[in-house]
Amino acid sequence: VNRVEKALYHLCRVTLGGVFFYAGFIKAMDVTAFAGEISNYEFLSYSWNFVAAATLPYVEMLAGGLLVANARVRPAALVLGGLTLVFMVALATAAARGLDIDCGCFGAGVATTPLAALGRDAVLLLLAVIVFALRGRQA
Amino acid sequence: MNRQVRRIILEAAVIVTLGALIGLSLHHRLLLDVFAGRTASPPARPATTGTVAAYPSPVDLAEVEELLAAGGLPVDARNPESFQAGHLPGAYSLPLADVSEEIGSFRNKVYLDTILIVYCGGYGCADSFDLAIRLIAEGYREVRVYEGGFPEWRDANRSVAKGER
Numbered sequence: 402v403n404r405v406e407k408a409l410y411h412l413c414r415v416t417l418g419g420v421f422f423y424a425g426f427i428k429a430m431d432v433t434a435f436a437g438e439i440s441n442y443e444f445l446s447y448s449w450n451f452v453a454a455a456t457l458p459y460v461e462m463l464a465g466g467l468l469v470a471n472a473r474v475r476p477a478a479l480v481l482g483g484l485t486l487v488f489m490v491a492l493a494t495a496a497a498r499g500l501d502i503d504c505g506c507f508g509a510g511v512a513t514t515p516l517a518a519l520g521r522d523a524v525l526l527l528l529a530v531i532v533f534a535l536r537g538r539q540a
Numbered sequence: 541m542n543r544q545v546r547r548i549i550l551e552a553a554v555i556v557t558l559g560a561l562i563g564l565s566l567h568h569r570l571l572l573d574v575f576a577g578r579t580a581s582p583p584a585r586p587a588t589t590g591t592v593a594a595y596p597s598p599v600d601l602a603e604v605e606e607l608l609a610a611g612g613l614p615v616d617a618r619n620p621e622s623f624q625a626g627h628l629p630g631a632y633s634l635p636l637a638d639v640s641e642e643i644g645s646f647r648n649k650v651y652l653d654t655i656l657i658v659y660c661g662g663y664g665c666a667d668s669f670d671l672a673i674r675l676i677a678e679g680y681r682e683v684r685v686y687e688g689g690f691p692e693w694r695d696a697n698r699s700v701a702k703g704e705r
Contacts, residue, residue: 434664450663
């Protein structure tokens, strides 16, 4: 493995892990508000929006933290890549249904349109793929 | 599927399960309250008059139904568009943003001893509390706040009215 590849791997790993750890942390700080953000997507009923809001941030923080710590990298990248795909489907259906909502990706305070969030998620998905693939080459 | 792929998928499942369990255990009280129809505790904001009596009492779904049966009036603090899309049957639309212009008309129609059940969009929205505090300051004596708001009412399959006030 050459040095450029190694540097790219570590850069993508820390960036992806850091972004998800941060996103999870700020959402975990106000679970009720995050449940409201999820409700805007009109997928789940009232109570289940709270269940999703209470669990999702901790999955993000755990997987993100593992990536930053360089532990269980491929499983963590798989989790975050899978979550990003789910988010992209949710955002795309929200945009297709004409729902004018904030993404809610970084909690209630940061407003992002579904299309802008889709672009950002595409970058995160690419990072997850790079981390997953490069970790395999290093193993 | 080879052993390495199986192991990665298994470890990914463990990460998801563990993360979810941490979240469920840390927020179990909130979730139990939500599923029991008792929503989140009221936002920590002082009453405008600075007295305890000026702070409205929160009520849950079952209490709302009891109060409605006792002649309580639901008061919707959301904007007119949200009200039109769906509201509690018999609700009075008094958007927080328009309260200064509309409070006179409200006072002419609603007696001060009426039980008022103020609600908004749930999920910790503060408009119902702000409106309730204003109504108490106007002299209303029986003001409650329904924290679950319209989303909890609708998703609990209670009847919903639509259209203009």
